[in-house]
Amino acid sequence: MGQIIDGKFVAETMKSAIALEVSELIQSGKRPPHLVAILVGNNGASETYVANKVKSCEELGFISTLLRFPPTISEKELLEEVLKINHNAEMDGLIVQLPLPDHINPDRIMETIDPRKDVDGFHPINIGRMAKGLPAYISATPQGVLDLLAYYKIETAGKHCVVVGRSQIVGLPMSILMQRNHPIGNCTVTLTHSKTKNLVEICQQADILIAALGKPEFLNASYVKKGAVIIDVGLTRVVDESKKSGFALKGDVDFDDVFEKCSYITPVPKGVGPMTIVSLMKNTLLAAKGVIYS
Numbered sequence: 001m002g003q004i005i006d007g008k009f010v011a012e013t014m015k016s017a018i019a020l021e022v023s024e025l026i027q028s029g030k031r032p033p034h035l036v037a038i039l040v041g042n043n044g045a046s047e048t049y050v051a052n053k054v055k056s057c058e059e060l061g062f063i064s065t066l067l068r069f070p071p072t073i074s075e076k077e078l079l080e081e082v083l084k085i086n087h088n089a090e091m092d093g094l095i096v097q098l099p100l101p102d103h104i105n106p107d108r109i110m111e112t113i114d115p116r117k118d119v120d121g122f123h124p125i126n127i128g129r130m131a132k133g134l135p136a137y138i139s140a141t142p143q144g145v146l147d148l149l150a151y152y153k154i155e156t157a158g159k160h161c162v163v164v165g166r167s168q169i170v171g172l173p174m175s176i177l178m179q180r181n182h183p184i185g186n187c188t189v190t191l192t193h194s195k196t197k198n199l200v201e202i203c204q205q206a207d208i209l210i211a212a213l214g215k216p217e218f219l220n221a222s223y224v225k226k227g228a229v230i231i232d233v234g235l236t237r238v239v240d241e242s243k244k245s246g247f248a249l250k251g252d253v254d255f256d257d258v259f260e261k262c263s264y265i266t267p268v269p270k271g272v273g274p275m276t277i278v279s280l281m282k283n284t285l286l287a288a289k290g291v292i293y294s
Ligand code: NAP
Pocket: 141, 164, 165, 166, 167, 168, 169, 170, 171, 192, 193, 194, 195, 196, 199, 212, 213, 214, 215, 233, 234, 235, 236, 272, 273, 274, 276
């Protein structure tokens, strides 16, 4: 039977530690960490994500600045805004909420953010440094997964880790991190995607199975080896008339089906989700302290 990995609890514990560090910074005469978020247009989900990030800043004693721009802003104008923040020494971290309108190239925007302020860890320099094992901002969700594995003292060295999904923000960095020569790493990693053949057989070999494909309850017990550790990154809203809100949040794993078979499992919600925002806060604190690029 699986032990539930309580992401909400771990996230709260980490938040308290961050808040304490912030109060120590202030006591030593420094200003609090300052996170800037850029929001373009009025995508409902993006509004919610950014509002949650601003709320977390408030809870932890950070300064936050939300810069909103209309969907008609040109790419050139947005690049100029990014450059202004790059040059503002009072601003430590910058995130640009995705998706951006179609006329704006997100890669061009990400590559313009100063890597020292790229607390989302999306800049190629941070991805490259992460791959080389150098200090880097690591994107929030994979970092959150590492922190969960560390908190529960889950052995990773020598294990076979199968990652399902190869996105730039989750699957790909996750696979790089799990193979690194690092206390939470040293796995033999298989990275799978929508063109992978024999996905069931590959997943059945996983000691650690990380699901990040965005297909609700896709991975059932037939994909899982007995005793495997299951990390479910998936988060999809599905219609559920029984809920007051009219929807439920589902992971990529069929929790009820796999629960008896696995050794550890992250639930959805309250698993990986709460860790993501904490990782962003952690990166912003690191940016304020200037430790990654010291
Ligand atoms: P994404 O960009 O849509 O990538 C999905 C990946 O899954 C792609 O690499 C795709 O393969 C692969 N895939 C799709 N169907 C597959 C299948 N049947 N078999 C094997 N691989 C398949 O998604 P994402 O941004 O990584 O997000 C993944 C999930 O995590 C979503 O539910 C998202 O909401 C959630 N998420 C949660 C958090 C959090 O804080 N908890 C943060 C980020 C994302 P191809 O590359 O071949 O298309």
